Amino acid sequence: MYDGPSTVELIEAVKRFIDERAAPELSGHAAFHARVASNVLGTVIRELQQRPAAEAKEQDRLMALTGAGDEQDVASLNRRLCELIREGALDERSPGLLAHLKSTTIDQLSVDQPNYSGLAQAVPPQA
Amino acid sequence: MARLLFLAIVAKMGSADQIETALGDWAKATFGPHGAVSGLQRLSGGASQETWAFEVHAGNDENRLILRRAPGGVSVARSSEAIGLGIEAKLLERAALAGVPVPPVEGVFAAGSDMGEAFIMRRIAGETLGRRILRDAAFVEARPKLAAQCGRALAGIHSIDRKDLPDLPSSDGLSQLEKYEAIYRGVDLPRPVFELAMSWLKRHAPEPLPTVLVHGDFRLGNLIVDESGLVSVLDWELAHFGDPREDIAWVCVNSWRFGHRDKRVGGFGDLPDLLDAYSAAGGPMIRPRDIDWWETLGSLKWGIMCMIMYQSYRSGSDPSVERAAIGRRVSETEIDLVNLLERLSADV
Numbered sequence: 001m002y003d004g005p006s007t008v009e010l011i012e013a014v015k016r017f018i019d020e021r022a023a024p025e026l027s028g029h030a031a032f033h034a035r036v037a038s039n040v041l042g043t044v045i046r047e048l049q050q051r052p053a054a055e056a057k058e059q060d061r062l063m064a065l066t067g068a069g070d071e072q073d074v075a076s077l078n079r080r081l082c083e084l085i086r087e088g089a090l091d092e093r094s095p096g097l098l099a100h101l102k103s104t105t106i107d108q109l110s111v112d113q114p115n116y117s118g119l120a121q122a123v124p125p126q127a
Numbered sequence: 128m129a130r131l132l133f134l135a136i137v138a139k140m141g142s143a144d145q146i147e148t149a150l151g152d153w154a155k156a157t158f159g160p161h162g163a164v165s166g167l168q169r170l171s172g173g174a175s176q177e178t179w180a181f182e183v184h185a186g187n188d189e190n191r192l193i194l195r196r197a198p199g200g201v202s203v204a205r206s207s208e209a210i211g212l213g214i215e216a217k218l219l220e221r222a223a224l225a226g227v228p229v230p231p232v233e234g235v236f237a238a239g240s241d242m243g244e245a246f247i248m249r250r251i252a253g254e255t256l257g258r259r260i261l262r263d264a265a266f267v268e269a270r271p272k273l274a275a276q277c278g279r280a281l282a283g284i285h286s287i288d289r290k291d292l293p294d295l296p297s298s299d300g301l302s303q304l305e306k307y308e309a310i311y312r313g314v315d316l317p318r319p320v321f322e323l324a325m326s327w328l329k330r331h332a333p334e335p336l337p338t339v340l341v342h343g344d345f346r347l348g349n350l351i352v353d354e355s356g357l358v359s360v361l362d363w364e365l366a367h368f369g370d371p372r373e374d375i376a377w378v379c380v381n382s383w384r385f386g387h388r389d390k391r392v393g394g395f396g397d398l399p400d401l402l403d404a405y406s407a408a409g410g411p412m413i414r415p416r417d418i419d420w421w422e423t424l425g426s427l428k429w430g431i432m433c434m435i436m437y438q439s440y441r442s443g444s445d446p447s448v449e450r451a452a453i454g455r456r457v458s459e460t461e462i463d464l465v466n467l468l469e470r471l472s473a474d475v
Binding site: 006020022025033039040043073078079082085086088091092093097098101102104105106108109111112113115116118119120121122 | 149218317318319320322323325326329330381382386388402422439447448449451452455457458459461465468469472
């Protein structure tokens with residue numbers, strides 16, 4: 001399959017249509033939802049651009065923290081990490097746990113809400 | 128399907144007519160035969176409560192008023208913890224007697240009346256939008272006063288004697304944690320930051336303080352502010368008996384600082400200013416560090432509430448883009464929890 005237009009270009013075109021053509025014609029609730037829709041497309045673009053690299057690093061850290069022997073997907077590894085924290089096997093004093101959660105949350109928020117004030121406060125841990 | 132839709136539209140029209148008629152009767156009974164209702168306008172489309180603005184002209188007086196009404200006049204509790212409108216009106220009256228700035232209640236309608244379950248209060252002039260209160264030049268003199276004003280208002284709320292109050296739900300920190308954990312487990316979207324926050328909260332739970340009336344949603348958005356500062360505390364539907372630190376911490380949760388994270392109280396003030404005014408007005412002595420546990424619980428609760436709102440999209444009950452998008456705000460509370468847990472585990 002081919003690019004040109006690429007996925008990102010297509011989404012950008014729809015986002016520009018909402019921002020420049022559709023939204024100015026709307027008022028009230030519809031205008032509010034158009035703004036939300038435009039922001040959602042921004043999230044999708046950032047996710048396409050940032051998620052693969054961020055998730056690869058997250059997977060490496062999760063494998064180390066959970067002691068997973070064989071390669072597993074990130075969703076399964078996160079489920080396992082949740083169990084280990086819930087059982088008390090890992091907590092905020094465990095080496096690498098807070099740093100991992102911070103890196104993951106910074107990456108997630110950079111996709112979800114890059115202007116959120118808490119993101120500016122969070123200094124990325126030294127890798 | 129078409130017939131159901133038709134019935135729904137008729138029911139809605141009936142609602143506005145019913146309100147206008149019942150308000151007209153009330154205006155005449157309250158302001159005399161010349162009392163006339165005008166400008167009836169729906170302000171919010173909340174599923175839990177209707178809010179309407181209107182005016183009553185009587186002679187040369189114009190009375191600007193608000194009607195709070197159960198949807199369709201029939202009380203359906205939005206959640207197990209929301210109190211009814213009749214109780215909310217009683218709390219407003221009690222709070223006013225305790226010196227808390229609240230809108231005066233002008234009328235109460237019981238369930239089963241022509242109006243349905245509802246109450247009327249004065250419409251107080253001022254701003255509720257957090258971003259405007261924190262940014263607009265009109266509030267430049269109000270902002271430095273707000274923390275102490277919030278401290279005094281909270282001391283007033285927390286001072287109200289339980290025997291003067293209606294029956295309300297009770298919940299302390301750990302019971303709230305338990306409740307929100309059950310919701311989180313039910314949604315089944317594993318988030319390791321929430322797991323760590325819940326684990327930390329369980330291991331560091333403070334001794335409860337003597338139980339008081341807690342407002343339950345004391346934050347920017349529910350406070351009316353004018354150029355002089357705090358003029359009214361609104362939205363008492365989550366009021367309950369609990370720990371006074373819950374209210375003080377909720378206004379500190381970073382989600383309600385609207386970008387002004389350096390000012391811990393609502394993005395406008397410093398916590399020691401609030402706590403000094405609180406104890407000077409008769410509240411217990413509380414230190415800023417006593418608020419940490421509750422602020423952490425508050426961020427967790429808001430994160431799980433965002434999950435609940437996304438769940439209504441996921442389940443198909445509300446397919447709006449806004450409900451889908453709010454699921455991507457969960458990570459805002461996660462970074463706040465990470466920042467808090469990092470600071471709190473370094474302190475020890």
